[in-house]
Amino acid sequence: MGNVMSDLTTDNQTKPAEADTHLRNVDLNLLTVFDAVMQLQNITRAANMLGMSQPAVSNAVARLKIMFNDDLFVRFGRGIQPTMRARQLFGPIRQALQLVMNELPGAGFDPNVSIREFNVAICSPLDKRLTSHVLNAVENLSTDVSIKLQTIVNDNIEHQLRYQDIEFMISYRKFDRPDFCNEALFNDELVLVAAQKHPRISPYMSDEKYLKEKHAVMMLDRFYSFSSPYYDDPEMHSLIAYQGTDLSSVMEIVSKTDMVALVPRWMAQASAGILNLSVIPLPWMKNSLTCYLSWHESSSKDKGNMWMKSLLSQCILSL
Incomplete structure (x- = not known):
């Protein structure tokens, strides 16, 4: 022994x-x-x-x-x-x-001497609203720090954020997991759009009429499309007559047919005059969309990432 x-x-x-x-x-x-x-x-x-x-x-x-x-x-x-x-x-x-x-003593991130490139995923249609502001905010720093934005987001995004292939994601969806961080940036109102010549649509739409129309949506991906939660129910899913990859294309199709689509109000108002669309409020449903800035908790240990997070938050909140 x-x-x-x-x-x-x-x-x-x-x-x-x-x-x-x-x-x-x-x-x-x-x-x-x-x-x-x-x-x-x-x-x-x-x-x-x-x-x-x-x-x-x-x-x-x-x-x-x-x-x-x-x-x-x-x-x-x-x-x-x-x-x-x-x-x-x-x-x-x-x-x-x-x-x-x-x-280490004196550890930190100095954007004035860094040549670092940051990668950010920004989901459609938020790219139309925010991309130019983010790019201009970085450009106005007059440093060698750069940023690359992409709109292609899929189920691999969690892996990309965890291993910092992408440092941040800007989306209407957030990560409900303890190892991810989410910061709410602003709220958007969701509205219904339809062609002005649509025979059954009026400013006094009801949920009953809404459920009788054919709908056009962005592709129902859990990250890529903000409209996915609204069509999870089989009854709602049966209303879908068209799925597109870009919300601008969806709205153009709607303007030429008797379909309807859910769209953020800012985008509906920007296109209503050009496409001859009616914009209808949705008082019978939860129609508030929160825009989130999301990242993996491991990024919080990187002072450069936290500097970029602060820059993104500031330039978006200032809109």
């Missing part, structure tokens, strides 16, 4: 030492190179950001490939593209580096 306990004690004492030895054999400076190359997906730009020569960064990438036993980056056009393994590594490595950087 004594020998068995002695063997167990020896094993427990040597395992941490072995792990520590393995970590000491790793050049942790390579991880900052990996982080920069993943962010910029360009060796030259990563070298400039790190204050290193291009050959030095290329050499570091070669060592990283050996360390992780993967190509990590492959040529793509004029730049490079991360492999699946690189994407899997990026989130944990970035979070670990941010935890260390945030504890």
